[in-house]
Amino acid sequence: MLDSGFQVLTAIIFLPIVACVCLFFIERPSTVRVFTLIVSIIELILMKPLLNFQFNTTEFQFVERVAWMPRWGLEYYLGVDGISILMVWLTVAVLPLCVLCSWTYIEKRVKEFHFCLLFMTSACLGVFCALDFTLFYVFWEAMLVPMYLLIAVWGGPNRSYASIKFILYTLAGSTVLLVALIAFRIVGGTFSIPELMTKSFSFRFQFWTFLAMTLAFAIKVPMFPFHTWLPAAHVEAPTAGSVVLASILLKMGTYGFLRFCLPLTPVASEYFAPMMIAISIASIIYGGAVALGQDDMKKIIAYSSVGHMGFVTLGIFLFNQRGVEGALFQMLNHGITTGALFMMVGTIYERSHSRQVLDNLGIAKYMPAYIGFFGLFAFSSFGFPATNSFVGELLVLVGAFQANLWIGAAIIPGVLLAATYMLRLAQKLSWGEPSSFKQGWKDLNFREWVYLFIPAVFVLYIGLAPGLFFKTMDTSIAGLISDFKAKTSAYAIETQKAKSSLAVAGIEDPLDELKN
């Protein structure tokens, strides 16, 4: 494993926590904002060593490994590979945007709000960097509390319902994840994820641990039918909450699939793949269809998330290079585009104090720059060519059609639905009789330009020249898939052998019972 002198991952995980402590000593809200913004920029600067990431290895890099509680075999074990590093960059990049888009939006308890944001960033970075299962779980749980608070304290009128629903759903998922974690420790003898990856487990064990982990991850993604917490949480959350939720939190579920399900339970993953693909397709179609019927802008985008994340899970469970690449691209793209769309809703909400589409008709005339950005992000959202989502969507489609023509054909309606609801929304916002225009409304100010311009650059950059991202992820994904194929084919040979010997002895295969 490649090591580096400077403990960069520890530094980026703990800087926000240190900053949280400093916040206690700052009184004025404006200072709090500036301070958090500066911290978020320092965080970005601290990421510089990560630019030395080696593209041509599947090994974990920037590894830090210290014994934590040796008695129980717990370790403080961090590292990144081509899959997680993209998520780490996304997390760090989203923080300053969240601060900027909350600048005037958040008026009460400013200090506590920024405390939650910073704490959340630490926890999310921890999730993506942890290579020890328990450490992963600690960060996974740590992020629930600030998210709960973001919704419950700074949310809309129905915030207590939404926040409780959020925490109940995700806690239910994490509880079974804990069971899986302990099971891996008992059977595998270690919490270290890279070491667990080298072991092979019995089918029965994989069967149950896969189900347990999948429940946790599927709730987080969220996959249909575990998605109902998401629209509620999004609608009630403040803008920054929605952005963090959409850009980072949802990715943890799909990251979990890639980090745990495929490498640790490959046979069960393959066994359950048809179910996972079916659920993914259901998510894509259902998310799109429901989004089409919404009148609340945040709800439209929330349901569109369900559909987009369906593409991600679909790509993962196709088990081919293009599919998984597409999935990872979609994770990144969804983070950029949907995050930006939520910021756009926040921007207009600050003016019209309504998220209803009908209250925001015909604003193109007064806010051309706003509509320009909105158009770009909306187009990106439905996979317009030359924008980022198109790359991801195309890869998933190629993967799907390669795997099976019918899977490919099944998601086409989802693609169409995405175009329909986004064009409908963009059309209503830019056209029609202005419903809420008031004298004194201004087009985007400098701060708004900044936080919308940055994702806009990435929309076009990834859409037109995604070479760097391919380079980053390709080796890791190829490693993941070849490892997966090796394990599943080894298992298939073993089962074949066992079956033939059982058949000679005239005994029925106990696995058949389980499989049937």
Added chain:
Amino acid sequence: MTPAKEIVESVAVTYPVIITLIAPFLVYAFRKDPNKREAVSFIAAMATFLCVLSMAPEVLAGRILKYTVFTIMPGITVSFSADGLSMIFGMVSSFLWFIATSYNIGYMRGLKEHAQTRYYVCFAVAILGAQGVSFASNVFTLYLFYEIITVFTYPLVAHHQDEEAYSGARKYLVYLVGTSKVFLLPAMVLTYILCGTLDYHLGDMTKGMYPSDANGLLVTVTYALFIAGIAKAAIMPFHNWLPSAMVAPTPVSALLHAVAVVKAGVFCICRVILSGFGLDTMDRLGLGLPTAYIAAFTIVAASIIAITKDDLKARLAYSTVSQLSYVVLGVTMLTPIAVQGGMLHIANHAFSKITLFFTAGAIYVATHTKSISQMKGYGWRMPWTFGAFGIAALSMIGVPPVCGFVSKWYMVNGAVTIHQMPLLIALLASTILNVGYFVPVLYTAFFKSPDPGSHVEQYSEAPATMVVPLFFTAIVSVLLGLYPEAVTQFIKIFGGM
């Protein structure tokens, strides 16, 4: 067939796209001063046309200019190339943009239309789309600009922002986005899976990009998806958006729904057949004739519907549906002479049909009349306008020496060569039907006496900014009939004929 052509790396092929990309921003920047704003359109159109024209010597020397701008992933790039086929559409669309800008000024200012900046911006973006489509070097670039056209012509169709405009524009979007997402996108994905690349096979229209050992059924499905996905070509049953799009201001119907948008559609079909599948694959899988029959049906059916329409623009719309299928029919007959006729018709129809729409708009600006039955006696009040209408109508019918005759000649020749009598009958029937729906317009205008109390004498020609362009395009129609070589030299170099 000539040997494979030399492919030359040249950034010049991106200039028309770059100019049309910058133009909308400049138009918007000059929104406060209408004269400067329209001057930008004029200058950009002329610059684009000259850039396209400057590539002509290279292309005629048998070279293909190519340039890759962005690489998305191996085999999927944003790249442009100029060969004979792209030159035809590139020249026609940029030249007519120049003419249409003059006409636009007369029409939009004459009717005091609202939101003119939005209108000119979208107009320029639509031309960007047309230039991008014509110089696209692979299916991805084609798809990108095809979609740009769709999205940015929506505001033009819905320009009047009333109930009728919205419902027409909705239909427009549903048809075009629906087909492109449901058919064209999977077609592109399947092509990528089958070929490993989306780059056209340029330089030889007999060979395509699909490997000869590819699954025949899958290639056939891909072909069907392409034909269904390119709804801009308005082949039945995906034609209905075009008559609905006629709610747009007339210059939009003229340049976009007679030239840029619909020609982008038939151009895409030509491209996909000639540089994507290749005549050999088309022939081997027997894909040509079924498509030719659908096109022939569209030609006849749309002509019959056109006769029943009293609204001049609706009649012209159905005439467009019918004439677009001429191009498709020519190309899918898969014999060099018919293919030549099909491609030639892209240019010929463009000049004649834009003339017809221009006259419809001029009549509307001068008299506020849309119905043919109300145009009694107008001919004598607006002789230049109706004169131009007559010339263009002769071209549509296929009377020499106007240009429509030339392309029809090639196609009839092709139908005879491949011994397809039904296709020949369709071509001839359409000629008669064309007479059936164009001549009554002229007859009403010139020979029917005005209704009492209609006060025809109050009408006169529309502003010169409108009448000059429309008469000019009519003259070009005649010139193209007399000197078809201007276009056919590009076709010959493209097809190696």
